[in-house]
Amino acid sequence: MTRIVFRGGQVFDGTGSAPVRADVAVENGVFTDVGSDLRGDQVVDVTGRTLLPGMFDCHVHILGVEMAVKSRLNEPFSYQFYNAKRNLERTLACGITTIRDCAGADLGVKRALEDGLIPGPRLLISVTALSQTGGHMDGWTPSSLWVDPYYVAHPGRPSSICDGVDGVRKAARQSLRAGADFLKVLATHSGGASYLRTRFSREELNAIGDEARTSQVGFAVHAYGSQAVKDSVAAGATTIEHVRDLDDEAIAAMREADTALVPTIAPLLKYLGDDRPDEPERDRLGHQGDPNNSKTEFAREAYDSVRRAHGAGVRIAMGTDYGNDAGQNLDELTALVAAGLTPAETLVAATSGSARAVGLHDELGTIEPGKRADVVVVDGDIFDFSKLKQNIESVHMDGRLVHSRTR
Numbered sequence: 001m002t003r004i005v006f007r008g009g010q011v012f013d014g015t016g017s018a019p020v021r022a023d024v025a026v027e028n029g030v031f032t033d034v035g036s037d038l039r040g041d042q043v044v045d046v047t048g049r050t051l052l053p054g055m056f057d058c059h060v061h062i063l064g065v066e067m068a069v070k071s072r073l074n075e076p077f078s079y080q081f082y083n084a085k086r087n088l089e090r091t092l093a094c095g096i097t098t099i100r101d102c103a104g105a106d107l108g109v110k111r112a113l114e115d116g117l118i119p120g121p122r123l124l125i126s127v128t129a130l131s132q133t134g135g136h137m138d139g140w141t142p143s144s145l146w147v148d149p150y151y152v153a154h155p156g157r158p159s160s161i162c163d164g165v166d167g168v169r170k171a172a173r174q175s176l177r178a179g180a181d182f183l184k185v186l187a188t189h190s191g192g193a194s195y196l197r198t199r200f201s202r203e204e205l206n207a208i209g210d211e212a213r214t215s216q217v218g219f220a221v222h223a224y225g226s227q228a229v230k231d232s233v234a235a236g237a238t239t240i241e242h243v244r245d246l247d248d249e250a251i252a253a254m255r256e257a258d259t260a261l262v263p264t265i266a267p268l269l270k271y272l273g274d275d276r277p278d279e280p281e282r283d284r285l286g287h288q289g290d291p292n293n294s295k296t297e298f299a300r301e302a303y304d305s306v307r308r309a310h311g312a313g314v315r316i317a318m319g320t321d322y323g324n325d326a327g328q329n330l331d332e333l334t335a336l337v338a339a340g341l342t343p344a345e346t347l348v349a350a351t352s353g354s355a356r357a358v359g360l361h362d363e364l365g366t367i368e369p370g371k372r373a374d375v376v377v378v379d380g381d382i383f384d385f386s387k388l389k390q391n392i393e394s395v396h397m398d399g400r401l402v403h404s405r406t407r
């Protein structure tokens with residue numbers, strides 16, 4: 001068995017402790033030693049570099065989606081899977097070695113990664129995102145034409161529109177049958193006019209939570225608005241996706257249940273400055289658009305909610321909601337700092353915090369003996385997030401080199 005030693009670097013172990021000088025030994029894809037003067041069969045000289053645990057993005061749509069409807073209508077069906085290859089590679093180059101796809105990727109994409117047909121991070125999939133009639137995944141338009149807003153159903157990705165306790169149970173089971181590692185639920189609509197009005201009932205959320213518990217999988221809930229967050233947490237949500245305006249009760253409920261928040265606020269960062277004119281929501285399909293929705297107001301409320309949730313002790317996990325923006329995922333680190341996390345807290349969110357949020361904390365998220373050897377080698381200041389991506393020298397997964405700056 002080959003023993004690889006990363007020698008001479010600093011180690012940020014993912015717990016939040018300051019980086020310390022240490023060598024790191026890897027055998028069989030697992031960390032076996034962290035200490036000084038370690039010997040190995042193969043030595044990687046990382047003098048002057050810093051090692052980070054492989055990072056997470058807990059909310060991606062790796063198949064991408066064309067936001068412009070005309071482009072979407074003209075994209076051949078199978079193009080999404082080839083598109084995923086590019087997005088996966090770009091994500092890996094960010095030092096992200098584990099991603100959670102919150103709708104789109106199916107079991108074939110996951111299997112192709114596991115079998116090494118395509119390079120990329122390890123992938124957790126929800127396959128689809130359960131949505132109520134009139135909800136975020138409902139492709140109805142006022143013309144009476146149906147245009148799927150994101151991902152058209154196919155044999156490996158069942159339809160996600162479901163209503164009523166029996167209906168949502170069946171849809172949850174269909175997702176699990178199709179290979180879902182966790183259930184993703186759109187408890188509310190998205191940013192449009194009806195984002196607070198259209199949502200699952202408590203009974204429906206409780207039924208989905210029950211399916212998640214029975215199958216021992218995660219339960220990720222897209223929930224805008226405090227009532228939806230409280231209902232979702234009561235139903236057993238393990239993560240709340242996105243954020244807009246959280247009240248103190250919702251924050252307290254999340255903290256008590258240890259429900260993690262995946263803010264996905266990088267796309268809103270540009271609206272925080274005073275120098276940028278406000279923009280209405282982009283026109284979307286059918287009932288999905290709201291030209292009066294202010295992006296600036298949305299951004300301010302979202303950042304304020306993250307600041308208060310973090311201050312109250314809610315676990316924060318890293319997620320971007322990126323599809324074709326893959327490669328810019330580390331923008332979320334800058335965004336989390338803008339929302340009040342320290343740089344060290346931000347890297348904890350992207351490593352051990354995310355590992356815990358998605359239930360992989362026994363295997364991943366920190367550099368310590370017994371964990372899988374996902375390592376990012378950084379040449380430069382690990383807390384300078386604007387330059388972090390360009391400073392990544394190499395990325396290793398399970399001890400294997402999977403990305404190198406020079407290659």
Ligand SMILES: [Zn+2]
Nearest residue numbers: 059061102321
């Ligand atoms: Zn999403």
